[in-house]
Amino acid sequence: MKKLLSAVILASAALAMQAQDATVSIHNGQGKEKIHKEIYGQFAEHLGSCIYGGLWVGENSPIPNTNGYRTDVFNALKALQIPVLRWPGGCFADEYHWMDGIGPKSKRPSMKNNNWGGTIEDNSFGTHEFLNLCEMLGCEPYISGNVGSGSVEELAKWVEYMTSEEGTPMAKLRKENGREKPWKVKFLGVGNESWGCGGNMRPEYYSDLYRRYQTYCRNYDGNRLYKIASGASDYDYNWTKVLMNNVGHQMNGLSLHYYTVSGWNGSKGSATNFDNDQYYWTLGKCLEIEDVIKKHKTIMDEKDPKKQIGLLVDEWGTWWDEEPGTIPGHLYQQNALRDAMVAALSLNVFHRHTDRVRMCNIAQVVNVLQSMILTDQKGTGHMVLTPTYHVFEMYKGFQEATYLPLDLNCETMKVRHGMNDAIDESKEDGFRTLPLISASAAQKADGSYILSLTNVSLDKAKEIEVNFDNAKIKDVSGRMLTSKNVADFNDFENPDKVQPVEFKGAKVKKGKLTVKVPAKSIIVLNIK
Secondary structure, eight states, X not given: OHHHHHHHHHHHHHHHHTSOSEEEEEOTTOOOOBOOGGGGEEEOOSSTTSTBTTTBOOTTOSSOEETTEEHHHHHHHHHHTOOEEEESOSGGGGGOOGGGGSSOGGGOOOEEETTTTTEEEOOOSOHHHHHHHHHHHTOEEEEEEOOSSSOHHHHHHHHHHHHOOSSSHHHHHHHHTTOOSOOOOOEEXXXXXXXXXTTOOOHHHHHHHHHHHHHTSOOOTTOOOEEEEEEEXXXXXXXXXXXHHHTGGGOSEEEEEEEEOOOGGGSOOOSSOOOHHHHHHHHHHHHTHHHHHXXXXXXXHHHOTTOOSEEEEEEEEEOOOOOTTSOTTSOOOOOBHHHHHHHHHHHHHHHHTTTTEEEEEEEOSBSSSSOSEEEOTTSSOOEEEOHHHHHHHHGGGGTTOEEEOEEEEOXXXXXXXXXXXXXXXXXGGGEEEEESEEEEEEEOTTSOEEEEXXXXXXXXXXXXXXXXXXXXXXXXXXXXXXXXXXXXXXXXXXXXXXXXXXXXXXEXXXXXXXXXXXXXXXXXEEEO
């Protein structure tokens, strides 16, 4: 009996030692940088049904609308408190001529969308429609200017049209088209992906072109432009180096594009049909953005040690195969809990680099790639919120909160670097290290804390001990996003399959916080 009792005591002691699967130590006295709200930016390109059928249906549509904007989509975006919206592209931007999208809609010429499926567009959604939408949403507009096929004069006149008060030809034209007062336009992109669809340029050539274009984009009547140069695609560090050397402080920001694309067996893979290896690989790939950001930051720091030039990840997210039966080139894809995981992990990375990362724009807001919202392509007027939408909604409290550095100790696993590469498994560099827990913490203006905890493990709950340097926890509440299967998604038949629920797995005892995080779940806690 004594031996049995001793065995039970030893077993209990071992279980107590292993009670916490992870620890998070939050340094709440070391917060310096605010998490820029623009990190939660969105992107709306003339691509597929993002604009037409997504944001815009027109005033005469049978689908309920407010001045032509889909009412359900508008209300969902309003609730999301989006801080900034990028438009009109993307690759589309460098073929878009803004004067085709102003004036009476009946007189606007149609155009062929050469980049995305050859769709014929009627230009009924143009400058007025976009900027009025931003005003209604209470968000900053981010205009992407045409450098690839446009002219300096064209872009200069667009800035004048949007922002000059009076006494200029473009201000007069704007007033004739029904807008008396200019809009406030802060963010201006001078071209997009100039290394590719925006002109196939070399960085040296683009640098000179940028210097020329930005010279003639004036600040009118109190409107001050934040000018953004077309930056690198993920691993092109030379592009960043050349622009920092040749452009420098003539740009306020430099863009960066990074997509989580698998290339699994010669395709991008299905958004909803994937195995465990593909799931973990996806999360490892999405986290690689941190190394990419660090390397671009190092190059920028050499020329700009005071960090006056922002790094803007103005296209990011997952990119899967188009859904079967949808229009080729329209990039319509479903959005599963796996995509929500990518969103949560990526946002946590952006928080850590808020000293340099000033804006991020997930691609895209409606019906395209990793979108917030899906609308029915059969014209029924149905709308569904995606798991990614719910992550952005749960994370709203991080906007403009003070980022708090933290130490995280948790279990990790190894995932392959590439899907089709021949990898020597004996070499460490053939794999990525994937932490099974991701966390981010911040302090809000009212003194309370917000903490995100994501458990990416498919089958193991994790108990996490959370410690603050100099704070005793009195109260905690939160919500959780999870589902039975990580491939679960919301569709028009089951719109609420993946949605946030109240979280009750956080316990406070003697000022200490312990959180039991279920497998494949995302949790956001509000702590006082």
